Every structure is written in structure tokens, then in C-alpha cells.
């Protein structure tokens with residue numbers, strides 16, 4: 001059983017790479033609840049009012065996904081539960097949560113993490129982090145086109161996104177729940193370049209082989225077509 005989790009800022013390419021990787025490895029993809037998330041547009045319209053509710057919503061859906069993923073055979077998750085606190089702490093630091101909400105959130109998070117410790121498989125096997133610069137992040141957010149994430153919707157999002165990138169650096173450095181690796185999301189256009197996509201897949205496969213999670217002679221199953 002192998003569980004891979006993707007991490008990275010908004011628009012880094014996590015969902016895209018989750019699909020590509022799951023297809024390539026012949027495993028199941030698990031996606032974050034975004035387009036069906038009723039709280040997300042409310043949050044972008046009034047972050048102070050909805051930061052806590054959104055976080056509880058995400059934490060709950062991530063908890064469900066990770067529980068399912070840790071009981072299934074092989075799979076890929078498009079964001080880790082370990083990034084949940086990064087988002088909430090950042091929002092709390094800019095005044096979008098009361099101290100009661102912060103305390104309640106951390107207590108809930110710790111309770112949930114303790115539940116995960118009781119699972120037959122406690123941790124993912126590999127974290128694949130997609131690193132992007134601010135410019136790449138913005139280009140991808142524009143390309144994806146969710147209205148409430150655009151700078152034209154709210155100019156303060158520039159600060160929010162830059163801050164998010166700053167929070168990711170120490171977060172990745174500290175992350176120690178599993179082996180980890182970085183994909184250069186600025187250089188590697190795994191959506192439109194077949195060559196770049198193969199480079200990324202080769203890097204991940206090499207890491208899985210090094211960890212003993214794939215046999216040394218593993219090759220892509222011939223009937224698998226990589227979808228972009």
C-alpha cells in the first residue's frame with residue numbers, strides 16, 4: 001500500500017499532478033473539496049467572518065479523505081491534512097480568527113490527528129511538494145479562473161498570496177511525517193509539455209524506487225495513457 005500526498009500553494013498544480021500521477025501509477029486520486037465547497041466563496045467575500053467556518057469545513061473533508069486514503073490500497077491525495085494548520089494560522093495571524101476560535105481549532109486538529117494515529121496506516125508514504133514563485137502562482141490562478149481568487153476581485157489577495165508563499169517555506173522544511181521531495185513548478189510545465197510531464201513522473205518514480213515502494217525494474221503499465 002502506498003499513499004502519496006501533494007502539497008503546495010494555491011494554483012501550484014496539485015490537482016493537475018494528482019490526476020496525472022494517479023493515472024500513471026494506476027492508483028486512485030482523492031481531490032480536495034473546492035467547486036462543491038459552499039463556504040469558499042463566502043470566505044473570499046468576507047474572510048474575517050468565515051475563516052473559522054471554512055477551516056472546520058476543510059479539516060472535516062480532509063479528515064474524511066485521509067481516512068479513506070489510508071484504508072485503501074494505493075492512492076494520491078491532492079492536499080495534505082498537514083497543511084490545514086498553515087492556512088488557519090496564517091489567517092489567525094492577520095486577525096481573521098478570535099483567540100477562542102484558534103484554541104478550539106487546535107484542540108479539534110489535535111483530536112483528529114490522534115485518531116489518525118489509531119489507523120492501521122498512520123502516515124502517507126511520500127509528500128510531493130510543488131514549489132512555485134508568486135508570478136507562476138498568479139498566472140495559474142488566472143488560468144484556472146475562479147472569480148473570487150482573482151486579484152481583480154480583491155486587491156488585498158496579493159498580500160495574502162505572498163504571505164502564503166512565505167508560510168510554506170518553514171512548513172516544508174519542518175514537515176517530517178514522511179519522506180518528501182520537491183517539484184519545480186516554475187520550470188516544469190507538466191500540463192502542456194509532454195517532456196516536462198515525463199521528467200516530473202520520472203522524478204517521483206525514482207523516489208518511490210529509492211524508498212522501496214516500487215520495484216527497481218518497474219515501468220509504466222503499457223495500457224495507461226497519461227492524461228493532462
Ligand SMILES: Nc1ncnc2c1ncn2[C@@H]1O[C@H](COP(=O)(O)OP(=O)(O)O)[C@@H](O)[C@H]1O
Pocket residue numbers: 008009010011012013014015016017078140141143144185188189190191192
Ligand atoms: N506545471 C504546470 N504548468 C502549466 N500549467 C499548470 C501547471 N500546473 C497547473 N497548471 C494549470 O494551473 C491551474 C491551477 O492548477 P491546479 O492543478 O488546479 O492547482 P492546485 O490544485 O495546486 O490549486 C490549472 O489551470 C492548471 O491547468
Ligand SMILES: Nc1nc2c(ncn2[C@H]2C[C@H](O)[C@@H](COP(=O)(O)O)O2)c(=O)[nH]1
Pocket residue numbers: 008009010011012014015032034040051054055058079083084087088091149
Ligand atoms: N482559508 C483556507 N483556504 C483554503 C484552505 N485550503 C484550500 N483553501 C482555498 C485556497 C483556494 O482558494 C481553494 C483551493 O485550494 P487549491 O490550493 O487547491 O487551489 O481553497 C484552507 O485550509 N484554508
